[in-house]
Structure formats: structure tokens, C-alpha cells
Amino acid sequence: MNTPHPTSGMPPLAKAMTLAVCALLGACAVGPDYVRPDAPTPVSYKEDRGWKVAQPSDTADRGKWWEVFGDPQLNALAEQVEISNQTVKAAAAQYEQARALVESARAAYFPTIGLNAAATRAQSGSVASNGVAIGSPGISTSRSLSLNASWEADIWGKVRRATEAQTSSAQASAADLAAARLSAQGQLAQSYFTLRQVDAQIQLYADTIVAYQKSLQLTRNQYAGGVAARADVVAAETQLKTAQAQAINLGVQRAQLEHAIALLxxxxxxxxxxxxxxxxxxxxxxxxxxxxxxxxxERRPDVAAAERQVAAANAQIGVARAAYFPALSLTGSAGFQGPSFANLLTLPNRFWSIGPQLAATLFDGGARDAQNRQARAVYDQNVALYRQTVLTGFQEVEDNLSAMRIMEQQAVVQEEALQAARESVRLTLNQYKAGVVSYLNVITAQATELTTARASVSLLGSRYVASVQLIQALGGGWHATSLPGADAVNAANDPARR
Incomplete structure (x- = not known):
């Protein structure tokens, strides 16, 4: 029994389209399939050994990480970063551009269809080839209305590879957006805690100035009673004015931090x-x-962005390889053509044409070889950048783990030093009142107390900043599964699932 061919009995246009679709579905994509490159990854963090924090990672906030600090003012400011930060807005616009490029690449899967309407009026010659006139010149009018279509079969996977590249680039752009958001939020939190540290130092100087004013009054009383020299009063005045000047100078740093927060x-x-x-x-x-x-x-958006750029570069190798193979395209047109619009849309004026075209480049002076080498070099470059980003991430985590661990130990000793400095001031003042020591001893003890107290405040602020930096280094609760629509985009890019 003879089985008829599936395309038998079809019109020529439908038959050609069916054969082209079959060719497309049986096509293969040239170029290497993507495999994530290896990156140097240690077994454990060196600085994490022997130092564990109380909060396990599975309870970490996956979004509003700043709320762990329990500061309502910081929470309100961090919320505004997502809405008003211009760097984040620029990154969001860049992501929208990348999404549009994905749609542009996917559009190559479909035919291009155009409508053409034309009216021409022409004059024909009236002289024969031997130079003898054969009649008056002829004028003719032609009007046409046609529908044109063209479509290139993605036999070698050029469109698929291009779409893969743009999809990976869009995912990298989405990761860049997350990285920009995390960076802005981290800068905000660091500036905020540094500003609060300066506020604490201003408060420290306010308390110190009150203490110095009392010391000045003490020396004046001692001088009036003939117990102390005029030099003690001058030294106390100098100490007070110096502290007041230093307190005023802190206003510059505070104003600049406030301006930085406004920008963020x-x-x-x-x-x-x-x-x-x-x-x-x-x-x-x-x-x-x-x-x-x-x-x-998987937890740092900058690492994810670098990895997605590697995937995009890998797909571009396939695009460059596809240029070595011939391109199969199908073009067709149909419409009406006649001398007048009155009877243009009639059967005698109908015309149509359809046909496949196979085109291949035989010689291009080495252009395709150069493009292929360039694509491979871009891939190698992105692999190196990816590995460098991974190494930088490990360094930042190690830096902040060590900072948190060491400063925690330092804070214990610093607090002991501060208590000792305060006790020294108390004892020295009592000795001065009793006439046992000179006022120079009091100034030395008070200066040591102020320096130690400032160091304690600065250390506390540094611990808060390091805490923010460690959260940033760990990705701020972000995860690679947050990349938008990877599975959906891949399904849309597969012609077999259309």
C-alpha cells in the first residue's frame, strides 16, 4: 500500500513553508554548549574558624537586611533608595534595554511581512534601434498593491545562539541591578552609622567641654586662693578652647555625611x-x-552577573560559527497590478511569486575567521573577569570576618582602657585639689581620657560599618534564583515548544 507524502496536495506556498519548518526543527545549533567555568573556591573561610555568630543563615532576611539593626530611621531611609536613588534607576533602565534586546533577537524567528502600494507613470521611447522614429512616445500608468514576506530558517542555530546571548546578557543586567541596589543600600547604611558615630563624638565633646569648664573654674578658684599659679588657669583655658574647636570641626564631617545620605x-x-x-x-x-x-x-549578584556574561560570550561563539554555513531563506510576494485602481483588485491583475534562496559566502578575506577569534577572546576575557570577581568576593568576606572578629576582641580591651582613663582623671583631680600634683598631671590625664573615649566611639562605629560590609560581602540575602524568568525565557526561545 502506497502512503501519500504529507505535503502532497498542498498549495506551493504551504508546501514550501512546511518543508522549511521541518528543516528548522531538525536543525542544530553550532558552537559550544555552555558550561559554567570553574572558579577557585576554598573549602572554608580561614577567618570563620572558631568564630560563630548567633544567628544562622537560614533565618537571614532575603530582602530588607538592614532591619537586623532595629533602627526605624535607617529603615525609612533604606526604603527610599529603591524608589529615588538615581544610580538604581539607571540600572533598572539598563535592564529594560536588555529585555528589549532579547525581544529583538527572538523576533528573528518569525517572518518579516510588508505591505507595498505604488503608482507609477512612465514614458516609453519612440526611436528604434536603427535610429528611425517608429511613432509618438507612449505614456503608461501602473498601479500595484502587494504583500511581501521573507523568512530565514535558523538551520545552524544562529538565531538561537543570538537569543541565548541576549537572554544571558539580560540576566546579567538584572544581577547588575541587584548589585547596584545592594551597593546603594550598603553605602547608605555605612554613611548612616558613621554619621551616628560623629553624633556620639559630638556628644562626647559636649560632655568633655562641661568637664573642662568645671576644671577651669577649679583652677581659677585655686589661683584666687593663692594655691595655684596663673599658668594653671591659662592651661585650663587652652584645653577648653581646644576641645571646643575640635567639637566645631566635627560639624564639617557630619554635614558631608548628611549630604552623602541625601544623594543616596x-x-x-x-x-x-x-x-x-x-x-x-x-x-x-x-x-x-x-x-x-x-x-x-550563588549569593552575590556581581558574581552572578559575571557568570551570565560568560554565558552570553559563549553563545556569541555560536553566532560567529554560524557565519561559516549557508543561509536558507524563503521569500514570497502576492498582490494586484494594473493600469487603474477601479479594477485593480480583480483576478486578471493578480500576481504572486515564491521561492527559496540558498546563499553562502565563498571568500571574505578572513573576516569570519577574525570574528570567530574575537568571539573566543571575548569569552576568555569574561571567564577571567568571572574568576576575578569570585576571588574578590572571597577576599571581601575574609576581610570583614577578620575585622568583626578582631574588633570584637579589641572592644573588650578598649573598654577596660576607657575605665582606667576615667579612674585616672578622678584620682589626679583629687590629688590636684589636695596640692599633691600640678595641673599638668590633670591635663595629661584628661587628654588621655578624651583620646581613649574617642577611640572607643570610633571603634564602635567601625564595628557597625564592618557589620554592614560583611552583609554586603555575603550578598545581602540575595540569591541567584532571584534572576528573572530564566526558565520561561528558555522555553520561549525553543522553537520546538512554540
Missing amino acids: IGQPASAFSLAAAPLANVPPPPVPEAGLPSQLL
Whole structure:
């Protein structure tokens, strides 16, 4: 029994389209399939050994990580970063551009269809080839209305590879957006805690100035009673004025930090201000533990962006390889053509044409070889950048783990030093009142106390900043599964699933 061919009995246009679709579905994509490159990954963090924080990683906030600090003012400012930060907005616009490029690449799967309407009036010649006139010149009018279509079969996977490249680039752009958001939020938190540290130092100087004023009054009383020399009064005045000048100088740093915060939340510096609120003398809250170094590859958006750029570069190799093979395209047109619009749309004026075209480049002076080498070099470059980004991530985690561990130990000793300095001031003042020591001993003890107290405040602020930096280094709760629509985009890019 003879089975008829599936395309038998079809019109020519339908038959050609069916054969082309079959060719497309049986096509293969040239170029290497993507495999994530290896990256140097240690088994564990060196600085994490023997130092565990109280909060496990599985309870870490996957979004609003700043809320771990329990500061309502910081929470309100961080919320504005997502809305008003111009760097984040620029990254969001760049991501929208990348999404549009994905749609542009996918459009090559479909035919291009155009409509053409034309009216021409022409004059024909009236002289024969031997130079003898054969009649008056002829004028003719032609009007046409046609529908044109062209479509290139993706036999070698050029369109698929191009779509893969743009999809990976769009995912990299989405990761860049997350990285920009995390960076802005981290800068905001660091500037905020540094500003609160300056507020604490301003408060420290305010308390110190009150103490120095009492010391000045003490020396004046001692001088009036003939117990102390005039030099003691001058020394006390100098000490007081120096502290007042240093307190005023802190205003410059505070103003600049306030302006930096205004920039991060997208407000003019002249229209933004924060009320003074000294940093509370409590250690920063525990942050999520670092976990395994291998997890960092999925937790940092900059690493994910670099990896997606590698995938995009790998797909571009396939695009460059496809240029070595011939291109099969199908073009067709149909419409009406006649001398007048009155009877243009009639059967005698109908015309149509359809046909495949196979085109191949035989010689291009080495252009395709150069493009192929360039694509491979771009891939190698992106692999190196990816590995460098991974190494940088490990370094940042190690840096901040060591900073948190060491500063925690330092804070214990610093607090002991501060208590000793305060006790020294108390004892020295009593000795001065009793006439046992000179006022120079009091100045030395008070200067030591002020220096030690400033160091304690600075250390506390540094611990808060390091805590923020460690959260940033660990990705701020972000995860690679947050990349948008990877599975959906891949399904849409597969012609077999259309």
C-alpha cells in the first residue's frame, strides 16, 4: 500500500513553508554548549574558624537586611533608595534595554511581512534601434498593491545562539541591578552609622567641654586662693578652647555625611537633614554566618552577573560559527497590478511569486575567521573577569570576618582602657585639689581620657560599618534564583515548544 507524502496536495506556498519548518526543527545549533567555568573556591573561610555568630543563615532576611539593626530611621531611609536613588534607576533602565534586546533577537524567528502600494507613470521611447522614429512616445500608468514576506530558517542555530546571548546578557543586567541596589543600600547604611558615630563624638565633646569648664573654674578658684599659679588657669583655658574647636570641626564631617545620605536617597542636599542621635553604646547585632564559600557563588549578584556574561560570550561563539554555513531563506510576494485602481483588485491583475534562496559566502578575506577569534577572546576575557570577581568576593568576606572578629576582641580591651582613663582623671583631680600634683598631671590625664573615649566611639562605629560590609560581602540575602524568568525565557526561545 502506497502512503501519500504529507505535503502532497498542498498549495506551493504551504508546501514550501512546511518543508522549511521541518528543516528548522531538525536543525542544530553550532558552537559550544555552555558550561559554567570553574572558579577557585576554598573549602572554608580561614577567618570563620572558631568564630560563630548567633544567628544562622537560614533565618537571614532575603530582602530588607538592614532591619537586623532595629533602627526605624535607617529603615525609612533604606526604603527610599529603591524608589529615588538615581544610580538604581539607571540600572533598572539598563535592564529594560536588555529585555528589549532579547525581544529583538527572538523576533528573528518569525517572518518579516510588508505591505507595498505604488503608482507609477512612465514614458516609453519612440526611436528604434536603427535610429528611425517608429511613432509618438507612449505614456503608461501602473498601479500595484502587494504583500511581501521573507523568512530565514535558523538551520545552524544562529538565531538561537543570538537569543541565548541576549537572554544571558539580560540576566546579567538584572544581577547588575541587584548589585547596584545592594551597593546603594550598603553605602547608605555605612554613611548612616558613621554619621551616628560623629553624633556620639559630638556628644562626647559636649560632655568633655562641661568637664573642662568645671576644671577651669577649679583652677581659677585655686589661683584666687593663692594655691595655684596663673599658668594653671591659662592651661585650663587652652584645653577648653581646644576641645571646643575640635567639637566645631566635627560639624564639617557630619554635614558631608548628611549630604552623602541625601544623594543616596535621591534628594537635594540642601533640602535634607537628620536630627542628631548619638550611636548607642551597644555592639552591632549578629549577622548571618558566612556558610560555605561555594555558596557565595550563588549569593552575590556581581558574581552572578559575571557568570551570565560568560554565558552570553559563549553563545556569541555560536553566532560567529554560524557565519561559516549557508543561509536558507524563503521569500514570497502576492498582490494586484494594473493600469487603474477601479479594477485593480480583480483576478486578471493578480500576481504572486515564491521561492527559496540558498546563499553562502565563498571568500571574505578572513573576516569570519577574525570574528570567530574575537568571539573566543571575548569569552576568555569574561571567564577571567568571572574568576576575578569570585576571588574578590572571597577576599571581601575574609576581610570583614577578620575585622568583626578582631574588633570584637579589641572592644573588650578598649573598654577596660576607657575605665582606667576615667579612674585616672578622678584620682589626679583629687590629688590636684589636695596640692599633691600640678595641673599638668590633670591635663595629661584628661587628654588621655578624651583620646581613649574617642577611640572607643570610633571603634564602635567601625564595628557597625564592618557589620554592614560583611552583609554586603555575603550578598545581602540575595540569591541567584532571584534572576528573572530564566526558565520561561528558555522555553520561549525553543522553537520546538512554540
